[in-house]
Amino acid sequence: MRKKGIFIAIEGPIGAGKTTLANLLNDHLCYTLLREIVEENPFLSKFYTDIKEYALQTEAFFLFNRVKQLEDVNKNILSKCKGVVSDYHIVKNLIFAGITLDNNQFHRYKQVYNIFVNDLPQPDIVIYLNSNTDVLMRRIACRDRSFERQMDRNYIDNLRNEYKYYFNPLSIKHNFTGKGPIIIEIDNSNLDFLNNKSDRKYIIDKVEKAISSLGGNSECSN
Numbered sequence: 580m581r582k583k584g585i586f587i588a589i590e591g592p593i594g595a596g597k598t599t600l601a602n603l604l605n606d607h608l609c610y611t612l613l614r615e616i617v618e619e620n621p622f623l624s625k626f627y628t629d630i631k632e633y634a635l636q637t638e639a640f641f642l643f644n645r646v647k648q649l650e651d652v653n654k655n656i657l658s659k660c661k662g663v664v665s666d667y668h669i670v671k672n673l674i675f676a677g678i679t680l681d682n683n684q685f686h687r688y689k690q691v692y693n694i695f696v697n698d699l700p701q702p703d704i705v706i707y708l709n710s711n712t713d714v715l716m717r718r719i720a721c722r723d724r725s726f727e728r729q730m731d732r733n734y735i736d737n738l739r740n741e742y743k744y745y746f747n748p749l750s751i752k753h754n755f756t757g758k759g760p761i762i763i764e765i766d767n768s769n770l771d772f773l774n775n776k777s778d779r780k781y782i783i784d785k786v787e788k789a790i791s792s793l794g795g796n797s798e799c800s801n
C-alpha cells in the first residue's frame with residue numbers, strides 16, 4: 580500500500596508541450612494539477628531583453644517559488660495519498676541556470692539549490708518531452724506570448740542540448756536525487772495529442788503502465 584500519492588512531472592524545453600500534456604493527463608487521471616509560475620515572475624520580460632543582466636534575479640525567483648509550491652503540494656496533496664501532475668520538475672532550475680548564469684553565479688546557485696531540493700518531494704514519474712528546434716520555434720511563435728516574441732533560436736538550441744545532457748541515461752542518476760524516477764521520453768515533434776486520439780492513447784498507455792508498476796491508481800474515482 581502506498582503512503583503517498585503518485586507524483587508525475589513533465590519536463591522539456593520551452594514550447595515542448597508540457598502544459599498542454601499536463602492538462603490532458605490531469606483530466607484523464609483526476610489528480611491535482613501543479614502549474615508553473617510564469618506571468619508572476621516580475622523579472623521574466625526584462626530577462627528576455629537582457630539575459631546577462633537579469634539572469635540571477637530571474638533564476639532565484641523561479642527557484643524559491645517552486646520550492647514553496649512543492650512544499651505546499653507535499654503537505655496538502657501527496658501526503659494525503661492524492662496524485663499530482665506538474666508541468667515542471669525542479670531540476671529545470673539547474674538546466675536554465677546552467678546556461679544563463681556565469682560560472683561563479685552558477686556555482687553558488689547550485690549550492691542553494693542542493694540545500695532546498697533534498698527536502699522536496701521527488702516525482703515518481705518524469706515525462707521528458709522534446710521536439711526539434713524548428714518545431715519548438717514554431718510553437719513558441721504560434722502561442723505568441725509577448726515577452727517571447729524575439730526568442731533567440733540559439734537560446735532554444737542551447738536549452739535543448741542542456742536538456743539532452745540532463746536526461747541522458749548515463750547522467751540521470753547523477754542529476755536526480757533518490758533512487759530516481761521512471762523516465763518516459765517522448766518526441767513530440769510529430770504528435771498531436773490534443774486532436775489525435777491515437778497519439779493521446781500512445782502517451783496515456785505509457786503513463787498508466789508506469790503508474791501501475793508503482794502500485795498507484797490511474798483510474799478516476801469520481
Ligand SMILES: Nc1ncnc2c1ncn2[C@@H]1O[C@H](COP(=O)(O)OP(=O)(O)OP(=O)(O)O)[C@@H](O)[C@H]1O
Pocket residue numbers: 591592593594595596597598599600666718719721722767770771772773
Ligand atoms: N503535439 C502538439 N501539436 C501541436 N501543437 C502543440 C503540441 N503540443 C503543444 N502544442 C502547442 O504548442 C504551444 C506550446 O505548448 P505548451 O504551452 O504546452 O508548451 P510548454 O512546454 O508548456 O511551454 P513553456 O515551457 O513555455 O511553458 C501551445 O500553443 C500548444 O497548443
Ligand SMILES: Nc1nc(=O)c2ncn([C@H]3C[C@H](O)[C@@H](CO)O3)c2[nH]1
Pocket residue numbers: 593615617623626637638641671672675676679727
Ligand atoms: N530563465 C528561466 N529560468 C527558469 O527556471 C524558467 N522556467 C521557465 N522559464 C521561462 C521559459 C518560458 O519563456 C516561460 C514559461 O516556461 O518561462 C524560465 N526561464
